[in-house]
Structures are given as C-alpha cells and as structure tokens.
Amino acid sequence: MQDIFPDTSPIVDRVALIGLGLIGTSLARAMRRRGLAAHIAGYAQSQKTRDAVAEMGIVDSVYDTMQNAVRDADLVILCVPVGVLGAVAQEIAPALKPGAIVSDVGSVKKAVIESVGPYVPEGVHFIPAHPIAGTEHSGPFSGFAELFDERWCVLTPLEGMGQAYAEAVDRLTHFWSACGAHVEIMEAKHHDLVLAITSHVPHLIAYNIVGTAADLEDVTRSEVIKYSAGGFRDFTRIAASDPTMWRDVFLNNSEAVLEMLARFSEDLTALQRAIRWKDADALYNLFSRTREIRRSIIEAGQETPEPDFGRSHGSEHEADD
Amino acid sequence: MQDIFPDTSPIVDRVALIGLGLIGTSLARAMRRRGLAAHIAGYAQSQKTRDAVAEMGIVDSVYDTMQNAVRDADLVILCVPVGVLGAVAQEIAPALKPGAIVSDVGSVKKAVIESVGPYVPEGVHFIPAHPIAGTEHSGPFSGFAELFDERWCVLTPLEGMGQAYAEAVDRLTHFWSACGAHVEIMEAKHHDLVLAITSHVPHLIAYNIVGTAADLEDVTRSEVIKYSAGGFRDFTRIAASDPTMWRDVFLNNSEAVLEMLARFSEDLTALQRAIRWKDADALYNLFSRTREIRRSIIEAGQETPEPDFGRSHGSEHEADD
Numbered sequence: 001m002q003d004i005f006p007d008t009s010p011i012v013d014r015v016a017l018i019g020l021g022l023i024g025t026s027l028a029r030a031m032r033r034r035g036l037a038a039h040i041a042g043y044a045q046s047q048k049t050r051d052a053v054a055e056m057g058i059v060d061s062v063y064d065t066m067q068n069a070v071r072d073a074d075l076v077i078l079c080v081p082v083g084v085l086g087a088v089a090q091e092i093a094p095a096l097k098p099g100a101i102v103s104d105v106g107s108v109k110k111a112v113i114e115s116v117g118p119y120v121p122e123g124v125h126f127i128p129a130h131p132i133a134g135t136e137h138s139g140p141f142s143g144f145a146e147l148f149d150e151r152w153c154v155l156t157p158l159e160g161m162g163q164a165y166a167e168a169v170d171r172l173t174h175f176w177s178a179c180g181a182h183v184e185i186m187e188a189k190h191h192d193l194v195l196a197i198t199s200h201v202p203h204l205i206a207y208n209i210v211g212t213a214a215d216l217e218d219v220t221r222s223e224v225i226k227y228s229a230g231g232f233r234d235f236t237r238i239a240a241s242d243p244t245m246w247r248d249v250f251l252n253n254s255e256a257v258l259e260m261l262a263r264f265s266e267d268l269t270a271l272q273r274a275i276r277w278k279d280a281d282a283l284y285n286l287f288s289r290t291r292e293i294r295r296s297i298i299e300a301g302q303e304t305p306e307p308d309f310g311r312s313h314g315s316e317h318e319a320d321d
Numbered sequence: 322m323q324d325i326f327p328d329t330s331p332i333v334d335r336v337a338l339i340g341l342g343l344i345g346t347s348l349a350r351a352m353r354r355r356g357l358a359a360h361i362a363g364y365a366q367s368q369k370t371r372d373a374v375a376e377m378g379i380v381d382s383v384y385d386t387m388q389n390a391v392r393d394a395d396l397v398i399l400c401v402p403v404g405v406l407g408a409v410a411q412e413i414a415p416a417l418k419p420g421a422i423v424s425d426v427g428s429v430k431k432a433v434i435e436s437v438g439p440y441v442p443e444g445v446h447f448i449p450a451h452p453i454a455g456t457e458h459s460g461p462f463s464g465f466a467e468l469f470d471e472r473w474c475v476l477t478p479l480e481g482m483g484q485a486y487a488e489a490v491d492r493l494t495h496f497w498s499a500c501g502a503h504v505e506i507m508e509a510k511h512h513d514l515v516l517a518i519t520s521h522v523p524h525l526i527a528y529n530i531v532g533t534a535a536d537l538e539d540v541t542r543s544e545v546i547k548y549s550a551g552g553f554r555d556f557t558r559i560a561a562s563d564p565t566m567w568r569d570v571f572l573n574n575s576e577a578v579l580e581m582l583a584r585f586s587e588d589l590t591a592l593q594r595a596i597r598w599k600d601a602d603a604l605y606n607l608f609s610r611t612r613e614i615r616r617s618i619i620e621a622g623q624e625t626p627e628p629d630f631g632r633s634h635g636s637e638h639e640a641d642d
Contacts, residue, residue, distance in 0.1 A: 107551075132548050132550050132551045133550060134551075135628035135629045136615075136628060136629070137628045142628065151550050152547055152548055152550070154548075184547075190539075193539055193540055194540050194544050194545075194548055195548065195551060197533070197534050197537060197540055197545065197553070198534070198540075198544075198545055198548045198549055198551050198552065198553040199548070199551025199552040199553065200552075201530065202530060202551075202552035202553050202555065202556055203552050204589075204592060204596075205526055205530065205589065206552070206555075206611075207592075207607055207608055207611050208585065208588050208589045208592055208607075209522065209523060209526065209585055210611040210614050210615075211588055211607050211610070211611055212518070212581075212584050212585045212588045213518050213519070213614070214610065214611070214614055215584075215588075216518060216584070218511075218514055219514055219515050219518055219519075221614075221617075223515050223519070224515075224518065224519055224614070225614070225617045225618050225621050225623065226473055226505075226621060226623065227453050227473055227475075227515055227516065227519040227520070228519055228618045228623050228624065229453050229454060229472050229473070229623050229624075230428075230453045230455075230516060230519050230520025230523075231519065231520040231521075231523035231524050231527070231559050232518070232519040232520065232523050233615075233618050233623060233624045234523065234527075234555055234556075234558060234559055235523055235555075236611070236614055236615035236618055236624070237555060237615065237629075237630060238552050238555055239608075239611040239612070239614070239615065240611065240612045240615040240616075241608075243605050243608035243609045243612070244605070246604070246608050247601055247604045247605045247608060250596050250604055251596075251599050251601060251604070254596050254597065254599070257596060258593065258596060258597060260533075261589075261593055261596075263533050263536075263537070264529065264530055264533045265586070265589065265593075267529050267532055267533045267536075268525075268526065268529045268582075268586065271525060271528075271529055272579065272582055272586075275525075275571050275572075275575050275578060275579060275582075276575065276579060278572050278575070280568055280572060283567070283568045283571055283572070284564050284565070284568045286528055286529075286532050287528055287560075287562075287564035287567050287568060288564045289532070289535065290527075290528050290531040290532055290535070290557070290560040290561065291560070291561045291564070293531050293534070293535060293542075293545070293546070293557055293560075294457075294531075294554075294557035294558065294560065294561040295561075296542075296546045297546050297549045297554050297557055300546050300547060300549075302546065302547065302549050302550050302554060303549065303550075303554045303557070303632075304632050307456035307457060307458045307463065308456045308457070308558075309558060309630035309631070309632055310630070310631065310632065311624075311625050311630055311631065
C-alpha cells in the first residue's frame with residue numbers, strides 16, 4: 001500500500017478512546033501506524049480488556065474510569081454500542097476539556113445525537129461520526145491498523161454551530177483521513193436511511209435466514225452446515241457479528257429499518273409470485289441487472305474482484321497456475 | 322494441499338463434458354490434475370468457447386455436435402443449465418454407448434430426473450449428481466482445478482435399478498472423490514429441500530435486496546456503492562451469479578423454494594415486529610445463536626475462519642504483524 005502519510009508528527013495531542021473492542025483497538029493501531037497522536041488514553045469496562053490492551057502496547061495509558069481517561073483529551077472517541085452512548089456522555093461530561101472534540105463510531109446517527117447531545121457541555125464540540133468498516137469479529141484482539149483504509153467515514157455535524165465548530169469538523173476530517181478513511185459529510189437522517197439499506201437490513205436478513213435454517217425440522221443442522229458452500233455460508237459471516245451492537249442498531253434506527261424492510265418484503269413477494277407463476281423473464285431480468293451493481297462496487301474499490309471473495313481455493317488456484 | 326491421489330493412472334477411459342463453463346472447465350482441470358481420464362472430449366455451443374477451451378489445452382478433443390462428443394464415452398457429464406437438460410438428453414441419446422454413465426451437475430434433482438430420465442436408453446446408467454461448489458463467475462475462463470476440493474457432491478441415484486447400476490454409482494462416487502469432493506448419497510426430493518435453504522433461498526434474497534437497493538429514490542445508487550462495506554457487498558457476490566442458471570433453478574425447484582421462502586418470511590415478520598415493539602431480548606437472542614452456526618461451518622472445513630472472508634485488508638493485517 002502506498003504510504004500517503006509519510007509524515008509521522010502527531011496531528012492531535014491527546015486522544016481518549018472509550019471502549020477498546022474491534023473499533024477502539026483498530027483506531028489505536030491506525031494512530032500508532034502514523035504516529036497521529038502524542039498520547040493515546042484508553043478506557044475499557046473490564047479488567048481483562050484493560051490488561052490485554054496494556055500488554056499489546058497500542059495505547060499509552062489505560063484507565064479504569066472514563067473520567068480519568070478523557071481528562072485533558074483534545075479528541076474523545078466513544079467506541080461503545082449505541083445503546084450506552086447517552087450514559088457514557090453523561091458520565092464523562094464533567095471531565096471534558098473546553099475546546100475538546102467528542103465523537104463516536106455508532107452505526108446510527110439521529111438517535112445518537114438525541115441521546116448524547118444533551119450531555120455535551122458548552123464549549124465542547126460534539127461531532128457524530130460513523131466509520132463504515134468492520135469485520136464479524138469483536139473484542140480487543142480483533143482490531144488491526146488497516147481496518148479503515150479506503151473505507152468511508154461519514155460525519156453528521158450538528159447544524160448552526162458557528163466557526164469554532166466548523167474548524168473542529170475540519171480537524172476531525174483530517175484525523176479520519178490520516179487513519180486511512182475517505183470522509184463524507186451527511187445529514188444524520190439521510191445517513192440512517194442510507195445505512196438502513198446498505199448495512200442494517202442486510203444484517204437483519206442474514207440473521208433471519210440463519211435463524212430460519214437452524215429451526216427447520218425436515219433439514220438437519222448438520223446438513224445445513226455441510227452444504228453451506230452453495231451460498232448460505234456467505235450470510236453466516238455478518239450473522240456472526242456482535243449481538244449487543246446490532247440489537248442497539250435496530251432499536252435505535254427502527255424507523256428507517258422498517259421502511260427499507262417494507263420495500264424488501266414487497267419486492268420479495270413479487271419475486272415469490274414470479275416463481276409460483278413461472279415468470280421466466282421477470283426472474284432473468286432481475287438476475288441480470290444485479291450483476292452490474294457488484295461490478296460498480298469493485299470498481300469503486302469497496303470489494304475484492306477475486307471470485308468467492310478470494311477465499312482459500314481461489315488463492316490456491318492462482319498459486320498453482 | 323496434501324496430494325491424496327498420487328496415482329495418476331486413469332480411472333475412466335473416455336469422458337465427455339457437455340457444456341464448458343465454470344463447472345465443465347473446472348471438471349476438465351480437476352481430471353487433468355490427477356490424470357483421471359485417458360481422453361476428455363468437450364462440447365460447447367459457441368465457437369468462441371470451443372476455441373478458448375482448445376487453446377487452453379484442458380481437453381483432448383473439442384466437438385461442435387453433442388452426438389460426436391459423447392460417442393464412445395464411458396462417462397458423460399452434462400454441465401449445462403437445468404432448463405436445457407431434457408433437450409440435451411434427447412439429442413445425445415442415440416449416440417450413447419451401452420454401459421455408459423450419464424450424469425449432470427444441476428442444482429435441482431427431482432425436475433432433472435423428470436426431464437432427462439425418459440430419454441436415457443436402456444443399458445445406459447443415468448445418475449443425477451450435484452457438486453455443491455461454484456463461484457459468482459461463469460464461462461470457460463472461470464474454471465479451476467481446485468473448485469471441488471473439500472466440497473460435497475450429492476448423488477441422487479434412481480431407485481430399484483439393480484446390480485450394474487449400483488456398480489456405476491460406485492464408479493461415479495470414485496470419480497468425484499478423485500476430483501477432490503466428498504460424496505453423499507441422497508434422495509432427490511430431500512436434496513431439493515436441503516438446497517432450497519442452503520443455496521436457492523440465499524441466492525433469491527441476495528438478488529432481491531440488490532434489486533431493492535437499486536430501485537430506491539431517496540438513496541442514490543452511488544451511495545449504495547460507496548457505503549456497501551457495511552454488509553451489502555457480501556450479498557452482491559451471489560447476486561452476480563449466472564442469471565440463466567439461476568432462473569432455471571427457481572423454475573425447476575419452485576415447490577421447495579416457496580416452502581422455505583414462506584418460513585423465511587414468517588420469521589422476518591416476527592423480527593420486524595420485534596423491532597417495531599423494541600423487543601430487545603428477542604433481537605439479542607436471535608443475534609447470539611446465529612454465531613454458533615458459523616463456527617460449526619468453519620469447523621466443518623466449509624468456510625474460511627479469517628475475518629471478512631480474508632478479504633484484502635485482513636491479509637494485509639497478517640502480513641504487517
């Protein structure tokens with residue numbers, strides 16, 4: 001990968017990461033990679049996680065209270081499930097430094113603005129953010145420095161906030177770019193709608209079909225597992241994502257998710273009817289036009305072009321030829 | 322990979338492949354890898370494909386009529402979409418050698434038995450088969466020798482066929498094993514039900530959500546593409562599969578697909594209700610138990626354990642550490 005940030009001088013003095021799971025530890029590693037922060041402070045709820053992160057040496061100091069972690073920080077990033085963001089904001093508020101930026105990484109934005117906003121003190125800049133990156137793994141050992149490379153990070157700044165806030169948005173933009181991401185500014189409500197179709201509903205139907213398959217009586221679970229290479233296994237990846245995080249996403253973006261789900265179900269009913277009535281053309285037409293979208297995603301650098309996601313037999317193939 | 326077939330002496334004299342797409346050319350390469358056939362004859366409808374395969378040198382002779390391709394063959398494998406299998410069987414029937422095995426690779430089995438069965442001459446052994454392997458790519462250039470390694474190939478032999486047929490089933494089992502696959506014998510109707518949930522419905526809902534996303538007015542296509550890393554891109558892989566093949570699958574396995582789709586929709590409606598009524602426990606419980614299934618699939622050797630399917634940033638990560 002081309003080194004687009006050869007300069008390793010810090011772009012922020014002190015960063016506090018609240019939550020040290022997949023996203024928190026990936027952020028720590030991404031900062032370390034380029035020397036983006038003079039000091040990284042970390043907080044995790046469990047002693048086990050704090051010990052693990054201290055041992056990895058990817059942060060400079062680990063705290064067992066959120067207030068101590070955020071004290072004197074110029075940038076505070078909340079890397080916890082959306083459902084607890086309000087409580088976290090309330091807890092850290094008294095310890096925040098004037099002029100600091102408080103941001104998050106939550107997958108929904110309108111609900112986060114509503115739950116966090118009221119607790120942010122005057123003079124602290126609250127800028128909601130969402131890096132669209134992740135894997136199905138969670139916890140402090142799942143992070144890696146390249147997680148955000150070439151992925152998009154959406155900021156949904158508050159409106160009518162003045163010059164100092166606008167400059168803080170610029171600084172946060174610079175920070176995420178330096179972590180490898182492309183940054184996009186978007187309205188919170190629109191973000192929630194876009195993510196409902198590109199992320200939330202896909203997760204929901206993946207969880208759903210894995211659940212349906214597990215509950216069958218005529219087909220055994222062992223058969224589902226053995227013959228999963230026919231397509232099913234693709235769905236199990238995102239259906240293995242963190243349950244707490246995803247519960248909170250659906251509870252906090254229900255409106256947009258239900259809207260998109262209604263469209264999905266409507267289309268699925270039409271497809272079901274086409275199968276029942278053997279409407280060959282309707283099936284062929286849909287199956288042809290969906291190919292184009294994948295091509296575009298690959299061209300946009302958001303997906304690998306290798307067959308089967310480049311899973312093992314694909315790479316063996318290349319090695320053999 | 323361990324060489325489990327060090328002996329390269331042919332296990333079948335003459336094999337004919339009717340259709341030289343992803344599966345046909347992968348079979349040719351898998352046979353070549355171990356020297357499984359003394360002679361591989363191939364047929365493809367288009368001159369372009371015949372020229373391409375001749376140039377690749379993965380078959381010994383290329384024919385422009387199916388009858389010439391199957392003449393004198395001991396094993397004929399039909400690698401064409403399910404919808405044309407009946408017509409192909411009718412065409413090749415007069416040229417089949419007595420004692421030959423005719424098999425296929427179709428993703429549905431009951432309909433294939435009904436469409437092919439009546440044309441198979443007395444003394445020729447028709448053994449329906451389905452290797453559960455593939456990628457989203459199609460055409461003669463997409464094949465590779467390792468496609469069937471560690472995947473399952475299901476045979477659905479006809480019933481009450483006597484000793485010579487049973488021996489032919491043994492020979493075909495040996496052949497697929499030598500191509501790298503595990504072989505399982507199953508009743509055709511049960512196969513169609515198992516594949517409906519492990520392959521056909523997953524493809525259908527993948528095609529469906531990609532279609533839904535493409536048709537939105539409030540979210541642009543460019544937004545869907547940019548932010549696809551949140552989960553959507555996983556679905557686009559199988560929604561990029563061959564449209565003709567999949568049209569035929571749904572037309573020919575409609576009963577089992579509609580049954581499984583009804584269960585999927587029922588479960589999705591319950592999930593939708595849980596979101597609307599903010600039933601946090603129902604969501605958390607489903608999201609937790611689906612993780613277990615993926616773990617089992619990985620343990621069964623049917624999936625890669627690497628996060629994100631081992632897509633590029635995952636491997637970069639490993640390279641860096």
